Amino acid sequence: MASLLHTVYSIRSSSNPFRTPKLADPPISLPFSRRRLVVKATETDKDEVRAKAPDKAPAESGSSINQILGIKGAKQETDKWKIRVQLMKPVTWPPLVWGVVCGAAASGNFHWTLEDVAKSIVCMLVSGPCLTGYTQTLNDWYDREIDAINEPYRPIPSGAISEDEVITQIWVLLLGGLGLAGLLDVWAGHNFPVIFYIAIGGSLLSYIYSAPPLKLKQNGWIGNFALGASYISLPWWAGQALFGTLTLDVVVLTLLYSIAGLGIAIVNDFKSVEGDRKMGLQSLPVAFGTETAKWICVGAIDITQLSVAGYLLASGKQYYALALLGLVAPQVFFQFKYFLKDPVKYDVKYQASAQPFLILGLLVTALAVSH
Numbered sequence: 311m312a313s314l315l316h317t318v319y320s321i322r323s324s325s326n327p328f329r330t331p332k333l334a335d336p337p338i339s340l341p342f343s344r345r346r347l348v349v350k351a352t353e354t355d356k357d358e359v360r361a362k363a364p365d366k367a368p369a370e371s372g373s374s375i376n377q378i379l380g381i382k383g384a385k386q387e388t389d390k391w392k393i394r395v396q397l398m399k400p401v402t403w404p405p406l407v408w409g410v411v412c413g414a415a416a417s418g419n420f421h422w423t424l425e426d427v428a429k430s431i432v433c434m435l436v437s438g439p440c441l442t443g444y445t446q447t448l449n450d451w452y453d454r455e456i457d458a459i460n461e462p463y464r465p466i467p468s469g470a471i472s473e474d475e476v477i478t479q480i481w482v483l484l485l486g487g488l489g490l491a492g493l494l495d496v497w498a499g500h501n502f503p504v505i506f507y508i509a510i511g512g513s514l515l516s517y518i519y520s521a522p523p524l525k526l527k528q529n530g531w532i533g534n535f536a537l538g539a540s541y542i543s544l545p546w547w548a549g550q551a552l553f554g555t556l557t558l559d560v561v562v563l564t565l566l567y568s569i570a571g572l573g574i575a576i577v578n579d580f581k582s583v584e585g586d587r588k589m590g591l592q593s594l595p596v597a598f599g600t601e602t603a604k605w606i607c608v609g610a611i612d613i614t615q616l617s618v619a620g621y622l623l624a625s626g627k628q629y630y631a632l633a634l635l636g637l638v639a640p641q642v643f644f645q646f647k648y649f650l651k652d653p654v655k656y657d658v659k660y661q662a663s664a665q666p667f668l669i670l671g672l673l674v675t676a677l678a679v680s681h
Contacts, residue, residue, distance in 0.1 A: 380446065381658065382581065386463055386470070393465045394479055397450055398443030406437040406545045408669045412676035413549020416560060420553045429497060432490055433505075433552055437545040440487030441509060445516040445540070447480050449527075452520040456585035484513055494552055504551045512544045530579070530594035531572075538571020542672070560679060567618060567675070570668065573610030576603060577661060580653040595653075604653045608645045612638060615671055622678050630678035637671040640664070 372385035378392060380399030387393055410433045414420040420430070450457065450466055458467040465471045491509035498505070518524040519536050527533035543564040550556050579586070579593040580600060586593045595603040615638045623631035644664040648656035 382461065384464075386468070387465075388470065390471065390475070393471050394475075397447045397465055397471070397476070397479065398439065398483070399446040400439075402446060403438035403442050405541045405665070405669060406442050407434045408672065409542060409545025410434050410437055410549035410552075412672045413546040413551070414553050415549075415673060416546065416676040416679040417550045417552075417554030418680040426553070429494065429552055430549070432497075433494055433545075433548055436487050436490045436494070436505075436509060437548060440483050440490060441512060441516070444480060444483035444487060444513065445520075447476065447483065448516060449520040451476050451480065452522075452525070456582060456589050456591070459585040459588060460582050488513065491548075494548075498552055500551075504556065505548050508544060508548050508551065512540055515540055527593075528591050530576070530592055530597055534572040534575035534579075534594070535568060537575040538573075539565060539568040540571075541574070542568045542571045546672075546676070563618070563621075563675075563679070567614060567672070570611045570614035573607045573614070574661075574665070574668070576607040576610070577649070577653065577657055579603070580657060600653060604650055607653070608642075608649065611668070612642060612645075615641075615668070618671075618675055622675070625678075627678045627681070630674055633674045634671050637667045637674065640667050 373383050374385045376382065377384035377387055377396055379401040380396045381401050384396065387396070410430060414426075414430055420426055450464070454466045457464045462468060466473075466476060488506065488509050492503060492506045494505045495503040515536055519526045519533060519540075526536050543561075546564050547556055547561070550560060576594050579595050580603070582593065583595050583600070585591075586596050593603075594606055597603075598606065615634060619631045619634040619638070622628075622634065641664040644660055648660040648663065653660075
């Protein structure tokens with residue numbers, strides 16, 4: 311969530327003191343034209359950023375699939391609904407949706423009835439399209455200066471969508487996600503609206519991750535861990551609370567698992583090194599250099615999963631531990647085949663190849679918890 315909830319959510323509950331942040335009018339001026347973007351510096355920016363915003367991405371590299379998924383290499387679109395979906399980055403939804411599945415499995419109370427399936431689908435809509443979509447749109451809004459440097463053909467810096475339309479989309483997704491979360495609490499018969507507060511906490515985390523003055527993403531360690539927790543912990547918590555009871559040991563275990571999410575988040579930082587450096591963001595590739603950062607990345611992913619496997623083994627759940635170890639092995643293979651060779655060139659290939667094994671490992675851990 312960096313949503314329900316990244317989170318992550320995606321898993322990625324919270325307590326009562328959270329309240330919905332007010333998305334104020336942005337403190338910067340964005341005069342758009344068809345050919346040129348001028349972005350005035352915010353309080354965190356020292357220099358004026360000027361970048362050419364081409365009418366469309368290079369034809370030879372523009373892909374309609376990439377556009378609708380919200381990843382680099384996207385075809386330039388004029389259809390507003392396609393642009394809105396692009397801002398929500400559907401490619402980021404599956405881990406959050408899967409987190410809900412893991413939470414439901416960990417509860418031990420999910421049954422293949424029409425009602426339970428319907429509840430889970432609504433919870434997936436909250437964690438995926440609604441609150442992850444909110445998070446991604448919000449992040450693109452506050453990253454428009456960086457995108458003007460790294461990817462000037464993206465919807466906001468290119469002027470393909472107006473600032474009023476972006477702000478409206480942020481509010482609709484946020485309020486829609488919170489409303490559905492409250493509905494789930496009523497549907498589940500909760501005396502305390504735990505899912506609603508998970509959603510509030512995830513939404514607040516998303517806001518302070520992207521927006522000044524805190525802007526957690528300026529710090530590679532704190533920002534990436536917050537993102538990892540949103541993708542792993544929050545949707546798991548929501549799914550487990552929907553069908554069972556969220557316990558302290560599960561909260562601790564999923565937060566530790568979020569260190570692997572930190573590693574996943576670092577993968578996305580390599581392609582933005584130039585813009586991050588110019589805007590003063592201390593992502594790990596900027597702070598440590600790409601060579602060191604790529605080893606920090608794979609270390610966080612692998613050591614976390616190996617530690618969880620050790621925990622399962624010590625808990626007498628040997629078969630689950632062995633299954634998790636079996637899912638770590640192909641991830642290591644793809645790290646050497648793609649990511650460690652060139653984290654910028656092969657980031658998409660690496661994530662497409664390795665991430666399915668990581669999320670299957672999450673399910674194995676959830677099933678172990680339920681037993």
